[in-house]
Amino acid sequence: MAQAHVNSDILSWARNRARLSTSVLAEKLHVKEEKLQRWEAGEEKPTFRQAQDFAHHTHIPFGYLFLNTPPADELPIPDLRTIGSHGPLEISLDLRDTVREVLRRQLWYREYQIDQGRDPITVVGSVSPNMSVMSIVENMRSHLGVGRWPDRGRWDTYFNDLLRRIEALGILVMRSSMVGSNTRRILSVKEFRGFAIADGYAPVVFINTSDCPEARLFTLLHELTHIWLGESGVSDGEYGSHRKVEKICNAVAAEFLVPEDEFKQRWNSSEEWRWNVGALASHFHVSQWVSARRAMDLGYIDFEEYQAFISQRLADYKAIERDGAPRYSLLQTLKVSKRLAMAVTSEALSGRILLRDAGQLIGIKPHKLAEYARQELGI
Structure with a gap:
């Protein structure tokens, strides 16, 4: 041969x-x-x-x-995952391919927004890293139309409510645990928890759903702060990052979800710290992961206690027997964001883009787009 x-x-x-x-x-x-x-x-x-x-x-x-030489293989957005003095972390092929796939969708949506005559989204880059954490938090709460914390519901109800409010502002929220639909290429939580693309016309928050569900609420707010700051980048959201923008995003996410003054007031020193973590998670309607992180931030528990606690919760999550995965069409909507899915599907069904191109963008077979639009998107 x-x-x-x-x-x-x-x-x-x-x-x-x-x-x-x-x-x-x-x-x-x-x-x-x-x-x-x-x-x-x-x-x-x-x-x-x-x-x-x-x-x-x-x-x-x-x-x-x-080729004579390997092509340039830079990550298209800043890598902000440097931890302490360990230097830049290695970038896996799975992370590279995920960022590029999200950028492909983001660029389509950006052109769509401009073609539709839409104005830039005002919250992108609307705050400065020189502002106080409280000022940034108040700005975000005002635009999202939320109070200091919910008065009812579980943390996952709060998460879904915030998602709806974020997308209503024009910010795409994409979620996935794998590269494309390849179940053999699972995204690593140890490598990254999320990333943000702070574009004025098509900002994107991506959440790595390989992570424990309890951690995703914090990741959502961390990456959303990147959008408000106008700073794109890949994050792991870990405690101890020396980068200024990561410190700010961590601090804003913590204060947004669990206000320091109320947390301190309600901490019961006569009770064991795990009891406090559970009680305060219920009070603020956040996950115990978020509550434990705030306890560490404020000095009620040390890093080793926090790390052991969240490691156990992640292990418990992985050990849970699933009743079955969500239907494929729902997973694809979560993967590309409902806002993008609706824009692509509407353009395809009106004949402004090819069904084939639409299917490639949102991962739905062309001949099933009409059914998907009706059953999943309600259009």
């Missing part, structure tokens, strides 16, 4: 970029590890079919294999 004259350096780059060992990739390609090593050493060439399989399993375009 004809050989593909690929660049052996690109083979090594692509494999390392995909975080695959030679043994694992060789198994996927159904070749001996020694053969793959000879390809990378330039001693042998793969066939065209083997080269195509290689590109598929390393998640790169086939044409990349013939």
Whole structure:
């Protein structure tokens, strides 16, 4: 069979970029590890079919294999995940592909907004990092139309209410636990919890739903603060970041959800701290994860106690038996945001964009778009 004259350096780059060992990739390609090593050493060439399989399993375009040098592979938005003195964290292929997929949808929606004659969304970049935390929180509450905390409901009710209010302002909220619909490419919570794209016409908040549901409320507010500050970036939301913008976003999210003065007033020093965390979570209608984080912020518990607490809650979440996943159409709506889904579907059904293009944007088969619009979106 004809050989593909690929660049052996690109083979090594692509494999390392995909975080695959030679043994694992060789198994996927159904070749001996020694053969793959000879390809990378330039001693042998793969066939065209083997080269195509290689590109598929390393998640790169086939044409990349013939480049003289690896292409620029920068993350399209700032990486704000530097923790303490450890320096920048490695960026996985899963994170890169997720950011690029979200940007593809965001750019479509941006052009749509401009074509519709819409004005820029005023909250994007409306506050300064030099403002006080309280001033930023009050600005956000005012635009969202919420009080200091809800007077009823569970934390997940609060989460869903905030989602509706955020999207009503024109901010897209996208959520997913995997790259595209690939269940073998699960997003890592250890790598990132969310990211924000602070664009004036099409701002986006993305939440990694591999995380424990209780943590997502804090992530939502953290990333939303990025939008208000006009600062795009990937975050892990961890305590202890030395970056100014991350410190501000953490502080704003905490104060928005759990006001310091009320928290301190209601903390009962005669009770064990876990009792307080549960009681205050109920009072503020937030999750115990958020309540525990606030307790750590304010010095009621130390970092080790907090870390052990949330690790246990994440383990408990993963151990829960699911009754079944939500229907696919709902998952796709959550993945792309209802606002984007409605815009794309409306344009497709009115003939202004191809059904094929609409289906690729929101992950719905073209022949099912009308049914999806009726049953899932109510249009």
